[in-house]
Amino acid sequence: MIKLVLTGIWASLIAVGAVFGVLEWQKQSSAGAAAAAGMKLEEFRTKAINVPIIGGGTIQGYMVAQFVFTVDAIALQKIPVNPEVYVLDEAFKTIYAGEQVNFQNMKKQDLPELAKKLGENVNKRLGMTVVQDVLIDQLSYIPKKDVRGPPKL
Missing domain, CATH: 3.30.479.30 (Band 7 domain)
Structure with missing residues (x-):
């Protein structure tokens, strides 16, 4: 039972980390696009x-x-x-x-x-x-x- 709970917590942490990583990546790419839009x-x-x-x-x-x-x-x-x-x-x-x-x-x-x-x-x-x-x-x-x-x- 404890293994099942620990596996659930581990999967939740991985999912939250992945979401956080994707959000940071999008923020970085939109900042680069804004800089590129400044000079066409x-x-x-x-x-x-x-x-x-x-x-x-x-x-x-x-x-x-x-x-x-x-x-x-x-x-x-x-x-x-x-x-x-x-x-x-x-x-x-x-x-x-x-x-x-x-x-x-x-x-x-x-x-x-x-x-x-x-x-x-x-x-x-x-x-x-x-x-x-x-x-x-x-x-x-x-x-x-x-x-x-x-x-x-």
């Missing part, structure tokens, strides 16, 4: 841009670049302009000026710096942190000799 990210893909690379006073070739960037959806509603325009403008200026990255003598380490600098410059121009991350979707160099001109008649 939207992804945008820019148009491809062609930037002339100038060296020695002449055009050496063209960089073809396309970017993907993530934007805080809440901050996006606060600004009256499309951030894609600013991303493309900053990308063109950065590639054309070639101050941070020398595209004629490029190294692998330059790409993360380029993406980081684009995001920082866009956020600085917008006056708030809107762009969370800039990703390089396409980056190609086409030498001037490989560029096709208009069709000859």
